[in-house]
Structure formats: C-alpha cells, structure tokens
Amino acid sequence: MAIRPTPPMDFDCLVVGHGAAGLLCASRLASRDVKVAVVGTGETSTSLSTGCINVLDQIESDLIDPNVLASQFPYSLAGKDRDEVIMVLEDLYSFLIPDLEMQGLPMRGNPLSIRRMLTSLGTPYQCSIPQIYNLRGRLEHISEKGTSLLGIMGHRDSDPDLASRMIKSTLDMEIRPFWTKPSSFEGRTDLTACEVSRLAKRKDLTDELAEAISEVEGELVGIPPVFDLSGYQEGMSFLERSSGKEVFELVTPLSLPGRRLQAAMESMARAKGCTMLLGWRAFDVEIVNGEVTGVVLNSRSREARVDLSSIVLATGDSVGGGLTLKGQSVLEPLMGASCTLIGEDLRTLHAEDLVELSNAGVEVDSVLRPRCSGEIIANAAVAGSVISGFSYPSGGGMGAAMLTSWLAAQTIMEVVG
C-alpha cells in the first residue's frame, strides 16, 4: 500500500462515522468555527432507520417527564436537574430542526412529547420528532378522520391488507385498505423504494397516484414512502393538492425515510463547512501519552497519515462495524477503547444474552471521553450507538444518540479551544 501525496487534510477535529451522531457532532463543531472533517463509508444505521427521532424507547404517557430524563443516561450528562436537561435539548433541536428543513426535510415535534403513528405493517409506533408526513398519520388524527390506506401494487414496502388487519387486531380501529396499480410501473413488481422514488420523479406516476388517492374513501389517506429527499416536500404536497385529501406516510424502516434523514444531515454538514471524506476509511489511531496524535486513513489504494488534535468516535455499533466481537469480548477496533464486559456465563444465543451482547460498547466518562489501556484519552470523545448501552435494540433511540453527539461536540470544543 503506497503512501503518496493526498489532498490537503488539515483540520482540528476528525469525526469518524457519518451517521446521525457523526454528522450532528461535526455540524455543531463546524458552526463554532472548528475545522472539522467527517470520514465514513457505507450505509449508516441512520439511513436504514425510520428517519424519525425518538428520545426514549420506553414511554408510558404522552409527555416525557424531564425529571425522568435527568435521571437517565445520557440525559443525566446534560445536567443534574430538569431545567438544565430541557435547555440542552432545546439547544440541540433548535440547531437541528431548522437546518433539516432548509435541506428539504421538515420534521415536527417536541423532544418531550410523544407522537403515536403507524408503521407500514400496521403496528403502532411512537417517537418524539417524526417527518412531517409521518406526523399527518398520528393515531388521534387517524381516528378523528375517515382514513384509508392506499397500497401501491409492485411497491415492496406496501401491504395495506396486512396493515389493516394488524390495526384491527392491535388497536381495534377500522381502516380500509385500497390498492392502485400504476401503469407507469410498466408491470414491474417488487420494486424497491429507491426504484419507486426514481419513477416518482416522472410526472405520470405522481399524477396516477394523486388520482388514485382522490378516488379512495375518506379524507385522510396513508401511503408507503414514494419520494426521496429531493422530491419529498414538493411531491407530497402535490399529492395533497391534486387529490384534495390529506396524505400521510406510514412509518417505514429500511426504506426512503431513513435515506432522507441521512441525505439531509449530509447536506447540513456540508453547508456548515465540514470536509466530507466519504469513501475514505479510518483504520488506525495513534495514541501517545493519553492523547490522540494522528490517524491513518485509507482510500483502497492509498493511505494517508494525518496529524490530529482531536477525534470523535461515532462509528456505530457491531452492526455498523464500530464494534467487533471476539470470543466473549466486544472490541472497539479503531482506538482499542475499553468496552463493557459481557458476562462470563454468556454461552447461549438466548434473547437475554443477546440483549446483554448488544448492550456492550465503549465505556465513557462524564464528558464522553473513552479510555484506552487504562488511561482517559483527553482529546477524544465518543458519540452515538458505539457507546455502551446505546446499540439497537436496547438503546435509547436516535434522540439519545444525537444527545451524546451534541455533548461530545461540547467536549471537543473545550479541547480545541
């Protein structure tokens, strides 16, 4: 592997990982005039997600008690009392939400209140800040209005018959399923959401959909995801205008909504002035006397060693490659940061053992710094689901991951002054 001249790589902070945690952290740093670069490759968990921001995974009432938040990790890091926590959350969301809207992704909600909506399978789903056309389909709105679901034949994220049966059995609500078969699909079936979004850029598909929506019963109609980020606002408002109905999007993972959030956050980071090194891979971090001094980046046939004055580790969990498993240990491969231990009696693939396994991750101190070989690394911070306790399915959700990245940026700002 040759080390040859590379593009100028001169920055104060390198954020490793380009999912929601990495991009938010980098954007916050860039907005404070820190020279920051984001390195990452591949699909992020953010782009595979529902693209909705949830703040806690287990909530009983419609409102989250800030006192409860203040007692829970990572919210406890934001402050000791409810007012401090609320202030940090307000800062975070007043930074993020307008910028996402500027990039074409309006999201609505409040971190402290819970919205209940429907997934594409007809199961209930709750989160704090959904995308705007998910929010149109909140449960109380659905029950007030005459609501139908419209399936698009050939779209693989679409099964209103199944969804309708699930809604009946889990929520005891009657929502009638309808189907449309767009001729612009030209007989193709099992289309991925990305194919649908490509076809949706042609006027004939959106026209056909608008007509089908106008013909189904009810004044509120639920559809599967159809538009990518560039077509989202214009496309959905066109469907509403042309059909004369309110249209909502069913909450759908592994589809377009997560990709929208990913794309909007990448654009946000670029707009804030972050250098995006997407396609490069960080694979070795040098640590001298408890401080990170450099990183080796790789672009397949080139390596570049870059001096660093700070680093943010936002590499994701074991699914995203931020953590690897070795025997009964979880390892953080890039820095060798200490991880939580998995119980010694972990010998089965039973659910409780798997939860323990997925809970494992990098251990951090009160300002999210990692520890390597027993030493706290002064100029590093950890963000997102690589932190112990944050990995899906037991993590606190994207909102909690974003909070860690917001606070990690704080730690780095103090390091780079």
Added chain:
Amino acid sequence: MTTDQCIKCGGCEQSCPVVCVEGIQSFSGPRTLAVDGPRFSVEINRLRDHIMKCTTCWKCEEVCPSRIDLPQAILEIRKVMFDPLKMLPGHRRIVENVDRFRMSIEPEGGAPPAPAGERGEVMYFPGCISRERIPSIYRGTVSTLEKVGTDFGVPKGWVCCGAPLEKVGDRDRMESLVEENLRTFEGFETIVTSCPGCTTQLFNHYGVEPLHTIEYLYESVGLNKLSFRHAGDIKVAFHQPCHLSRTIGRHAMDYALALLQEVPGLEVLELENADMCCGGGGGVVAGHPDVALDLANEKMSSFSDSGADLLLAPCPFCVLNLERAGGSNVREFVTFLEAFLE
C-alpha cells in the same frame, strides 16, 4: 471471503443501479446473486441470466454494513459458471477478439502511431478502448505526458489487460494475457493508465501499482507544475467512474476536483448521483447492451438536469457507453484538460 455475514438489511438492493433502473425481476440484485443464490441453490440457469447484468460497480460493497465483497463474489460465481458454449453473443465476441487481435475489441485502424520507447521512466498503458475505439483519448494523454515533460513510452507488444475476460468469467484466458503483458512491462519504473478498468486489473492481478493519469498528474507531476490557460467560461459536471472512485479509491475523485479547480474559467456544477454507475462496466455493454444503455440514459438525464455544458468522465469505457446514449457532450477528463494545458 464469507457471505455469511449478511444481515439482510437490503442496502445492496436499494443502492444497486441495475436493480434501480431495470427492476428486481430483471436483475435479482447483489444479495440474491452473491448470498442467497449459492446458498439456496437457486436454479443455475436463472442465475446465469441475471448474473451477467451486474456492472461490478462496487456500490453494494460500499453500502454493505458487513462489508461483504459482493461484486467479487459475483465474479467468482461467473468464473465457476463459465462455459464457452453458453456465453452471451457479446461476450463470445470479446473472447474471439482476444484470440484474434489480443484486444477485447476489433481494431478499427486509424489509431495514431505509438511513441517509441521500450524503456523509460514511465510506461503509458493505453488500454483497448483508448487505443482503438476513441483514439482522441490516446492522443490527448500522449500530448499531456509530452507537455509535462515525462520520459515515457508505450510498451511494444502490449495486449488487453484482461479485465473484460475476468468479467466474462474466462480466467484462464485472462491469466495468459497477464503473463504476456508482464513481459512487455520490463524496464519501466512507473505505469500510467487511462482506463480505470485497466488500472484496477493491473493493481489486482499484475502485482504492480499503476497510476491512473489523474493520479499521475496530481501525485507525480504536482499541481504547482501544471498551468492551464483560460477555458472560456465552461460549465462542467463530473461523473465519477466506479472503477476509479470505488476500486482505486476516493482520493482519485479528490484529485480530479483539485485539477479542475486549477483551470481558470471553469465552473464545476453538481451532478446528482455523480457516483452512480453509467452502465459501462462488468461486461454489460457487450453482454446486455440494452441494460447498459438504460443506465447511460439515466446518467445523461442527471447531466441534463445539472445545467452543465459538458460531462467529464475519466474513463474511456464510461465515455464510450455514454456516447451510445447520445452523449455528444461527454468528454474524457484528461483529454479535456489537455486542451487547456500549457
């Protein structure tokens, strides 16, 4: 390499340009072909029909959370399935051309004479397309190397790099080309290529470290030694060839944009899905020309949305395929730069 690490996220299918443009009925996608097909013994003939539609753009490997090298797995399956009697007509032509002309295409004649040089500091390996199909790329690159004062030559008796044969699955024939070429490479210190396909092939199968012309200009010549005259206010969009950006590396894209910034009077406009495959790779132009054309049309429609005057592609194969889609405004990157290089 193991495909057992697949977590069934579907990311590869969502990002596959062939699935996106052709539909999953027509091309069942990286996961089915590389992971599920071999595992569940999907009927071999169904695999045969689909597997040659993969353009080996490496996008699926890039997005795979488990970093499974899906395109390499597909190439391994092509190797196992290779049967000289069951080749697609276009693939048979490639094999026949290699046997007759030692090139993947039939020479059309009219290519300019090669600069003398069987020894020298730099060897220029033009590749079949630049040499015989779009000789302007060959001329432009030779002129570029002359202008920057490189001591270079084209090796006498060079043959096709063998990349098309790897894509077809014919590894034995490919190996014979590798041996033949390596004999002609002796005496040169550095290898410079025009075609990302050749660059990748030389890198993976020859044990050498070739430089694509973009890498050579940026790394070996250096921006400070290049001076360009005013381009006369041209707007360009930049297509990122798969085998340069994903198999050679992103640094090549960073270099390309840095080179463009050196040309006064040139504005680089954003191209939507700049790194999406144009359909030119993987033996698809020869095997399934209709699929390659659909992808090229998709690329040309992004180009027309960009508002740019010219579409630059640092790959002879991309240029060739995009020209099939009516791309009269497509230029090979280095040839374009050469016009302004002083």
